Amino acid sequence: MVAAQHTILGGKVHLYQRERSNRWQCSTYLNGKNHRVSTKEESLARAKDFAEDWFLKLRGLSARGELTTGKTFSFAAKKFLEEYASILSDERHPRWIRDHKSRIELHLNPFFGRMAVKDVTAGKVQEYRAARLQADKPPSRSTLHTEIVTLRQIMKTALRHEWIDHLPDFSAPYKTSGKVVHRGWFSEKEYRQLYEATRKNAKSHKNGKHRHFAEQLHDKVLFMANTGIRPDEASCLEYRDVEIVEDDATGETILEIEVRGKRGVGYCKSTTGAVRPFERMVERNQPEPTDRLFPVDHKKQFNRILEELGLKFDREGNRRTLYSLRHSYISFRLLEGADIYQIAKNCRTSVEMIEKHYAVHLKNSLDAAAINVRRQRPAAKSR
Incomplete structure (x- = not known):
């Protein structure tokens, strides 16, 4: 039950207090979805200042196409690491878990982290490949392949939890087969x-x-x-x-x-x-x-x-x-x-x-x- 409520910014933002709580909450409807957050303030004046800043930030994200709806990629990546470590701890060497974590923290999260998992499309995967290959020190083919493997595992986690309804195409366009590398050996x-x-x-x-x-x-x-x-x-x-x-x-x-x-x-x-x-x-x-x-x-x-x-x-x-x-x-x-x-x-x-x-x-x-x-x-x- 709502004990008290106010509106600001021409009715775009609602402030309210729930029963048994002295802190103000705020909400708004943007991009077809309700967004809510606690102001953590008991003063109405300070709560209004917080709500106004929060709404303007959301609107800026929306204008830049960065306002996510649904679970974010970084959330799915965290869930993947938790499940992978707990289920395969006895079957995989700890280094494999550390390697997945490093690829997520160093490369995947900086690129995909703030996106909703449903927005990670085949086109975004290709943009990621292009960005990595245009870096000052581009990765080898095998290194980039392992990063895509980690990305695929994260998206499979999202699919299992029904945060997406299908997997994007992860295959590399234009270059379907690479050179067969003969392993270095000693005669x-x-x-x-x-x-x-x-x-x-x-x-x-x-x-x-x-x-x-x-x-x-x-x-x-x-x-x-x-x-x-x-x-x-x-x-x-x-x-x-x-x-x-x-x-x-x-x-x-x-x-x-x-x-x-x-x-x-x-x-x-x-x-x-x-x-x-x-x-x-x-x-x-x-x-x-x-x-x-x-x-x-x-x-x-x-x-x-x-x-x-x-x-x-x-x-x-x-x-x-x-x-x-x-x-x-x-x-x-x-x-x-x-x-x-x-x-x-x-x-x-x-x-x-x-x-x-x-x-x-x-x-x-x-x-x-x-x-x-x-x-x-x-x-x-x-x-």
């Missing part, structure tokens, strides 16, 4: 150069923490190149996740690894080359079962060695990183004739990804006998 010769350099680097330090870090890097290079695990998976590995076993199928001593990464928990069987580096780390560190194998990322040290060897970039200009050791593992296995489906399972990826980014540049994976087939021509008839 067998380059890989040998690399691990010989990391071994030499470890021996160059007489003692102390620098020698310890150098020895850890050397063993990390060998470990990753013989297991194919991702750098983020390596950083999560604990000693209890790794077991030295005798493989029944090959009779070789290998590592069985329980991997925790971006796709949850998976499993990996190493080559024999990973066993000795792991044994050295156990001898060196005398770890507890819950200690991490690689508590330091070694990026700076690794990049320095690559630059000294002239291996930071491959011949196509692809930048090599610790991730390139995973790509090298996959390439080495393909060159040895391993089954591509088993490689995909062991690396927790898909056959399609391997065929697209790895197998295409391995000349030994092509069977010349199957390619150079000649159809037998019928013998010419004698006349």
Whole structure:
């Protein structure tokens, strides 16, 4: 029930007090919708001043087309983060949640935040792409793609809550397929150069923490190149996740690894080359079962060695990183004739990804006998 009420600005704004409250509320009808807010004032004079300022601000937003009706994009983004974090906390690495949050705060909210979610159309999505690509430091194709993925997830949240009745088209016009990028990797010769350099680097330090870090890097290079695990998976590995076993199928001593990464928990069987580096780390560190194998990322040290060897970039200009050791593992296995489906399972990826980014540049994976087939021509008839 309304206890008292007044109108100002020619009846465009209504001020009223509810029963059991001494504070004034104000309301107006604009753009086909009622807008209400509390003035938080008990004095009628101050409440009128507040209401007048509030109405003029609303009218200015309306004139610029910025007055939202319905849930805003920033509200939907906040709801998405809450749901994503609570539902997938056990299935996704915390870094994925942080990455979504960063993309929202740095790029999506500044552009879409004040819009109503129903106003985020295919045209607005394309305007966002154009704005990002015209920035002083435009993002890479893959970075822009991840931002659109986050945007799509937010809009799906809005659809589930019935704040919109359909999803806009998120596809990029004019450029439907991009260049297939071959992942940077080390050839067998380059890989040998690399691990010989990391071994030499470890021996160059007489003692102390620098020698310890150098020895850890050397063993990390060998470990990753013989297991194919991702750098983020390596950083999560604990000693209890790794077991030295005798493989029944090959009779070789290998590592069985329980991997925790971006796709949850998976499993990996190493080559024999990973066993000795792991044994050295156990001898060196005398770890507890819950200690991490690689508590330091070694990026700076690794990049320095690559630059000294002239291996930071491959011949196509692809930048090599610790991730390139995973790509090298996959390439080495393909060159040895391993089954591509088993490689995909062991690396927790898909056959399609391997065929697209790895197998295409391995000349030994092509069977010349199957390619150079000649159809037998019928013998010419004698006349």
